[in-house]
Amino acid sequence: MxxxxxxxxxxxxxxxxxxxxxxxxxxxxxxxxxxxxxxxxxxxxxxxxxxxxxxxxxxxxxxxxxxxxxxxxxDPRRRARTTRGRTSLTVLVANVWQGRADPAALAAILRAERPDLVVLPEAGERYLARLKEDLTDLDLRAWCAPPPRPHRHVPDDPDGPWTTVLAAPRLGDVRVTPVQAGGLYGWLEVSGGALDDVRVLAAHPVAPVPGVVERWGDELDLLAAWRRAADGPTVIAGDLNSTTEHRALAALGDARVPGGPPTWPAWWPRWLGFRIDHVLAGGGIAVRSTRVLDLPGSDHRAVLATLGQATSNVAPLPMPVIHSGTGS
Incomplete structure (x- = not known):
């Protein structure tokens, strides 16, 4: 006994x-x-x-x-689960750390990888102007979302509380609209054009630090509610300030959330840190693969994800082939 x-x-x-x-x-x-x-x-x-x-x-x-x-x-949640098949969309997430990331280095990544959509947390109009100086050959369209309200945890500068989205010309006439999350950072929804039925949310919930932990939970719930309301294929991309250990992340996509290598902090070795930057998919679209890329000047590493039509026993949703330049 x-x-x-x-x-x-x-x-x-x-x-x-x-x-x-x-x-x-x-x-x-x-x-x-x-x-x-x-x-x-x-x-x-x-x-x-x-x-x-x-x-x-x-x-x-x-x-x-x-x-x-x-x-x-x-716990099997930490095992990355991706799917085989043709790539139809590539998404890059790169938190530029309040505009401190090297614009030339980011431009080199964009030029080498040619993603269809780019989500840049903590990038505003100032950083976008610097980045465009190195991107004259790619003809990317850009949109910036300002912060919904001021907050003491986010510096009052032209980059920190903003979110920027870039779209490649092959996506066509996409619609980009602000999403009112009520938090500290601007969010953007991308739809239409060659995305067809796919809706993409560029999001940046607050970090679960003292003083805003409750807000962090509320914003993860908002992401889940947005996905449910979309009623179709969805992609949620950004610095989500959550890891595989936070069960609320599971409601944001159909597949397991990929684990390491970590994306933050970038100055730690690749085997140490936290994977808080994600591209999550569901509702008929699935993540094929992800890669973590170094981004000089930022405290985050970037995540490049390839996505394609999900396979299931139900009738598939229509998915256009947009881009297949990067391997899956």
Whole structure:
């Protein structure tokens, strides 16, 4: 009986640290930040459990904690799941860190990869003017969304609270309209043109830092509500300030959210950090592949995603072939 009680105590202690969803704490501070670091925490719990198991009296509790840590690390949500097939759309997300990213470096990426849509969180009209100096040969159309309201957490500058979208000429006459999220950053919806029935939301929810954690949860719910209301193929792209550990991210796309390599902070090694920049698809369109690209001058790495028609047992939605220049 003592051994089983010790095992249960180990399970309970590890679960309280690693699985706050059980008590519905995942949207209360400081849990959103701790959740982002859950794989590292689980690894730490596993190491402590292994060391503690050397003491016979602690072995049952160590075994219980180790079981929880192992289950957390084995969660299949972290396994990237992509689909095979023809590419019909390419999307690049690149947070330019309040306009600090090197415009020439970003222009070189755009020239090499030729994405159909580019989502630039924290890029406003000032950064766009600098970028255009290096993009005279690509003839990209651009739209900028200003912040919906001022906030002390976002600098009052021409780039930080903005979001910019670029569209390649092959997309045709797309419609780009602001989306009122009520948060700190501007959001844009892209539809029409060669996108056909696909709707793309360029979004940048707030980070789950003290003072705006509740707002962070509300904005993730807004993203999910937008996707439900779209009633068709959707793509949500941007700095979503969430990782695979945040279950609210699962409502934003049909496939598992890709895990590493991390996109933030860019100055950490590629095996360390957080994947908070995403391209999520659903409703008839699926992610084929993603790549993480270095972006000099930014604290984020960029994400390039290729997308195509989803395969299922139901009748497929019409999907035009827009671009197949990059491999899937």
């Amino acid at each position: 003592a051994r089983w009680l010790g095992f249960a105590a180990g399970v309970g202690a590890a679960a309280a640290l690693l699985v706050p969803e059980v008590a519905r704490l995942e949207r209360r501070p400081p849990w959103p930040v701790l959740l982002a670091a859950r794989p590292a925490l689980a690894g730490g719990v596993g190491v402590v459990a292994a060391l503690a198991s050397a003491a016979p009296r602690l072995r049952p509790a160590a075994a219980g904690a180790g079981v929880v840590a192992g289950a957390v690390l084995a």
